[in-house]
Amino acid sequence: MKIDLVPNEDEPPSGGSRPSPSALRPPASIEAFQHKNLDDDEFWRRIPQYRDVDRDTFLDWRWQGKNCVTNVKDLRATLQDLVPEAFYRDVELGLARAPMTVRLTPYVVSRVDWQNRDRDPVRRQFLTIASQLRPEHPMTHFDSLHEQEHSPVPGLVHRYADKALFLTLDTCPVYCRFCTRSYSVGLDTQKVEKLSMGLNRLRWERAFEYIRSRPEIEDVVISGGDTFQLKPDQIKLIGDTLLDIPHVRRMRFATKGLAVLPMKILTHHEWVDALAAVHRRARKAHKEVCIHTHFAHPNEITGVTRDAMNRLFEEGITVRNQAVIMRGVNDDADTLKLLVKRLSYVNIHPYYLYQHDFVPGVEDLRTSLSTTLDLERRVRGATAGFNTPTFVVDVPGGGGKRDAHSFEHYDRTTGVSVFRSPNVDADALYLYFDPLHLLPAEGRARWSDPAEHGAIVEEAIAVVSPPKKQLTSYETAAMTPTVFDRVVGHA
Ligand code: SF4
Known part of the structure; x- marks a missing residue:
C-alpha cells in the first residue's frame, strides 16, 4: 500500500498534525512520578542497632541472615528505645497466640517506620501484636487450601x-x-x-x-x-x-x-x-x-x-x-x-x-x-x-x-461467598467467609449464635445448588447434620 507523505497545505510546516488542545492531557502531577522515588540512602542507620553498619556490611546476605530478629530479646536489642516498653510486651503476648514464629531480616526491620508501628504496613505483615488480634472466624481452619x-x-x-x-x-x-x-x-x-x-x-x-x-x-x-x-x-x-x-x-x-x-x-x-x-x-x-x-x-x-x-x-x-x-x-x-x-x-x-x-x-x-x-x-x-x-x-x-x-453468590450481610471451580471439580462449591468484624450488625448478630452457623452456610449454598448436589465446604462442629451430609467426603 502506498502511503502519501506529502503534507497537506492546511497542516503545519513541520508536516506533523497540530495537536488538538482538547485531546491534551494536563501535565502529570508530581504524584504521578512517586513510583520512581526509591529509597537509595542508608535507611537502616535509623535503627539503633544498625547505626554504624556500612553499606557493604548491610548488603552482605550472610550478615543479614546472622542478624535476623527471632525473638523479643533480639527485637529489644535492635530497636532499643525507639519504641516504648509496652510495645515489647504487646509483641510478647502477640507471639504467644500467633501460628507463625518471628524472623525478620535487618532489611525488613529497616523498612518499618517504628514511630508509626501500630499502622506501619511492613510491621503489620511480620510482627504480631496482641492488641490488634481479633477472634477467629468460627469456620477457620489450618490448611484452608486443602493442600x-x-x-x-x-x-x-x-x-x-x-x-x-x-x-x-x-x-x-x-x-x-x-x-x-x-x-x-x-x-x-x-x-x-x-x-x-x-x-x-x-x-x-x-x-x-x-x-x-x-x-x-x-x-x-x-x-x-x-x-x-x-x-x-x-x-x-x-x-x-x-x-x-x-x-x-x-x-x-x-x-x-x-x-x-x-x-x-x-x-x-x-x-x-x-x-x-x-x-x-x-x-x-x-x-x-x-x-x-x-x-x-x-x-x-x-x-x-x-x-x-x-x-x-x-x-x-x-x-x-x-x-x-x-x-x-x-x-x-x-x-x-x-x-x-x-x-x-x-x-x-x-x-x-x-x-x-x-x-x-x-x-x-x-x-x-x-x-x-x-x-x-x-x-x-x-x-x-x-x-x-x-x-x-x-x-x-x-x-x-x-x-x-x-462468585456464584455473595451475601454481604453474612459475608459468605460461593464459588465454583469446574476444572478442579465440576460439582463442588467452595465457600469464602468475610471477617466477622467487617460485617453489618445483622450479619455479626447471626454469627454470634453458634446454632445459626449451619443455617447461614446452608442458605448460601442453596442459592447456587439444589439439595443433593455434592458440596465442598468446611468441616465444623457448628454445621448442622443436614449440611454436613452434603459435603464431599462426608456423605
Ligand atoms: S508466605 Fe511464603 S515466605 Fe512467608 S512464611 Fe509463608 S512460605 Fe514463608
Missing part, C-alpha cells in the same frame, strides 16, 4: 491437571503472619505444632518420580517454605532434574526473598549463577524458568531491590509478583496503584492480587471480598493492561484460584 488432600506424595500438590506444586523445604528468610502454610512452615509455636516438610532428598526423589510418571504435568511451582533458602547446588539439582523430564515445560521458583532480602541477588553470586545456569539451559531447551515473588507494599521496594532486579533482568529472568490484599497494609487503591507502578518500574510483573487466605491468627489482616471487588475496579486502568494484576480468591477447600468477580 494435603491433593498431595499424592508428601510435599507435592497436584490439583490442576497440568500443574504441580513442589514444597521443597519448610523454612524461609522471614516468617509472614499471613502464611497459607502456617500448618507446616517455620518452627512450632506455642499455638501450633507444625507438620514437618523439611528438606529431605528421599522425599524429593518421590516427588520427581511422581512428576516423571504423569505426562500431563507441564508446569512445576518450586516452593516451600521459600526457595531463597535452597543452596546453589540444590537449585541446580532441582532445575536439572525437572529439565530432564521431557513433558515439564515451565518451572517457577517461588520466593519472598526479593522483598525481604534483595541483597542476596547482589552478594550471593553462587546462588544467582546456579539459577542463571538453569535458566540458560531451559531457554536452550525452549522451556521457561522464572521467579514468582511477593511484594505487598511499595515501601518494600528500594534502590537495593532495583539493583537486584537489574541483575536478574540482565540474565533475562522473568519475575512475577503475587501479593495478598491485607487490611491496613495495601487495602486502598492509592497504595495498590503505587505498588503496581513501582513493581513495573523495576521490571517485576504484577501478576496476582489475592484475597487473603482463610487461615487462623490473621483476622486483623483479612479483608472482605467486597473490598477486593472495589479495589479491582479502582486499580484497573492505572497502567498498562499487561501490568495490571488479576484479583483472585484462592478458594478454601482446594478449588484453586478463581477470579474475585466470578
Whole structure:
C-alpha cells in the first residue's frame, strides 16, 4: 500500500498534525512520578542497632541472615528505645497466640517506620501484636487450601491437571503472619505444632518420580517454605532434574526473598549463577524458568531491590509478583496503584492480587471480598493492561484460584461467598467467609449464635445448588447434620 507523505497545505510546516488542545492531557502531577522515588540512602542507620553498619556490611546476605530478629530479646536489642516498653510486651503476648514464629531480616526491620508501628504496613505483615488480634472466624481452619488432600506424595500438590506444586523445604528468610502454610512452615509455636516438610532428598526423589510418571504435568511451582533458602547446588539439582523430564515445560521458583532480602541477588553470586545456569539451559531447551515473588507494599521496594532486579533482568529472568490484599497494609487503591507502578518500574510483573487466605491468627489482616471487588475496579486502568494484576480468591477447600468477580453468590450481610471451580471439580462449591468484624450488625448478630452457623452456610449454598448436589465446604462442629451430609467426603 502506498502511503502519501506529502503534507497537506492546511497542516503545519513541520508536516506533523497540530495537536488538538482538547485531546491534551494536563501535565502529570508530581504524584504521578512517586513510583520512581526509591529509597537509595542508608535507611537502616535509623535503627539503633544498625547505626554504624556500612553499606557493604548491610548488603552482605550472610550478615543479614546472622542478624535476623527471632525473638523479643533480639527485637529489644535492635530497636532499643525507639519504641516504648509496652510495645515489647504487646509483641510478647502477640507471639504467644500467633501460628507463625518471628524472623525478620535487618532489611525488613529497616523498612518499618517504628514511630508509626501500630499502622506501619511492613510491621503489620511480620510482627504480631496482641492488641490488634481479633477472634477467629468460627469456620477457620489450618490448611484452608486443602493442600494435603491433593498431595499424592508428601510435599507435592497436584490439583490442576497440568500443574504441580513442589514444597521443597519448610523454612524461609522471614516468617509472614499471613502464611497459607502456617500448618507446616517455620518452627512450632506455642499455638501450633507444625507438620514437618523439611528438606529431605528421599522425599524429593518421590516427588520427581511422581512428576516423571504423569505426562500431563507441564508446569512445576518450586516452593516451600521459600526457595531463597535452597543452596546453589540444590537449585541446580532441582532445575536439572525437572529439565530432564521431557513433558515439564515451565518451572517457577517461588520466593519472598526479593522483598525481604534483595541483597542476596547482589552478594550471593553462587546462588544467582546456579539459577542463571538453569535458566540458560531451559531457554536452550525452549522451556521457561522464572521467579514468582511477593511484594505487598511499595515501601518494600528500594534502590537495593532495583539493583537486584537489574541483575536478574540482565540474565533475562522473568519475575512475577503475587501479593495478598491485607487490611491496613495495601487495602486502598492509592497504595495498590503505587505498588503496581513501582513493581513495573523495576521490571517485576504484577501478576496476582489475592484475597487473603482463610487461615487462623490473621483476622486483623483479612479483608472482605467486597473490598477486593472495589479495589479491582479502582486499580484497573492505572497502567498498562499487561501490568495490571488479576484479583483472585484462592478458594478454601482446594478449588484453586478463581477470579474475585466470578462468585456464584455473595451475601454481604453474612459475608459468605460461593464459588465454583469446574476444572478442579465440576460439582463442588467452595465457600469464602468475610471477617466477622467487617460485617453489618445483622450479619455479626447471626454469627454470634453458634446454632445459626449451619443455617447461614446452608442458605448460601442453596442459592447456587439444589439439595443433593455434592458440596465442598468446611468441616465444623457448628454445621448442622443436614449440611454436613452434603459435603464431599462426608456423605
Ligand atoms: S515466605 Fe511464603 S512460605 Fe514463608 S512464611 Fe512467608 S508466605 Fe509463608
